[in-house]
Amino acid sequence: MPKVVDHEGRRAELAGALWRVALRDGFDAVSVRSVAKESDWSAGALRHYFPDKTEMVLFAVDFVVESVRQRIGGAGAAAGSLSPELVQDTLEQLLPLDDERRLESEAWFALVALARRDPSAARRRAEVDELIRGAVDSALAGLAELGRLGPGRTRAAETARLHALLDGMVVQLLARPPRLSPQEARDILAGHLAELAA
Numbered sequence: 001m002p003k004v005v006d007h008e009g010r011r012a013e014l015a016g017a018l019w020r021v022a023l024r025d026g027f028d029a030v031s032v033r034s035v036a037k038e039s040d041w042s043a044g045a046l047r048h049y050f051p052d053k054t055e056m057v058l059f060a061v062d063f064v065v066e067s068v069r070q071r072i073g074g075a076g077a078a079a080g081s082l083s084p085e086l087v088q089d090t091l092e093q094l095l096p097l098d099d100e101r102r103l104e105s106e107a108w109f110a111l112v113a114l115a116r117r118d119p120s121a122a123r124r125r126a127e128v129d130e131l132i133r134g135a136v137d138s139a140l141a142g143l144a145e146l147g148r149l150g151p152g153r154t155r156a157a158e159t160a161r162l163h164a165l166l167d168g169m170v171v172q173l174l175a176r177p178p179r180l181s182p183q184e185a186r187d188i189l190a191g192h193l194a195e196l197a198a
């Protein structure tokens with residue numbers, strides 16, 4: 001009788017190894033070889049699930065998207081009702097303000113780099129960028145509902161502006177050494193959201 005293989009369980013095990021390598025050594029250190037060593041698998045066995053680094057990055061980005069969705073959903077459930085603090089907290093989930101989110105942002109940059117030469121990575125980059133834009137737009141819809149989107153400000157224009165601000169802060173937070181501290185990033189975001197009400 002053929003052996004039943006739990007492929008999802010194996011992918012989850014490999015995902016754990018991938019994130020351990022990334023947390024310890026940085027996302028640039030993630031490779032078929034390093035993840036195989038971390039998981040005590042052979043590189044050949046690992047390639048059955050992830051044939052190359054592109055597939056590993058795509059898998060990592062999918063993991064990141066799900067983590068961010070859960071954090072945003074958890075923040076909303078904990079807050080109970082819409083508030084300026086909830087909007088700020090939701091947007092902070094998109095910034096690398098701690099080790100976990102820093103690693104997630106590094107995975108995003110790995111995808112951006114791959115997208116320049118790989119069509120499947122380019123498609124995924126576009127999809128994830130739209131998810132980020134959607135989260136920013138939803139946050140601005142919340143501000144509008146709270147009466148905190150000032151007269152003459154359009155949601156579409158402010159979504160584009162806030163998305164660009166967040167992207168810029170991600171770059172500055174990831175710089176070596178960082179150009180912004182997590183608290184400075186929080187303060188800039190809070191100042192921008194306050195300015196939107198003017």
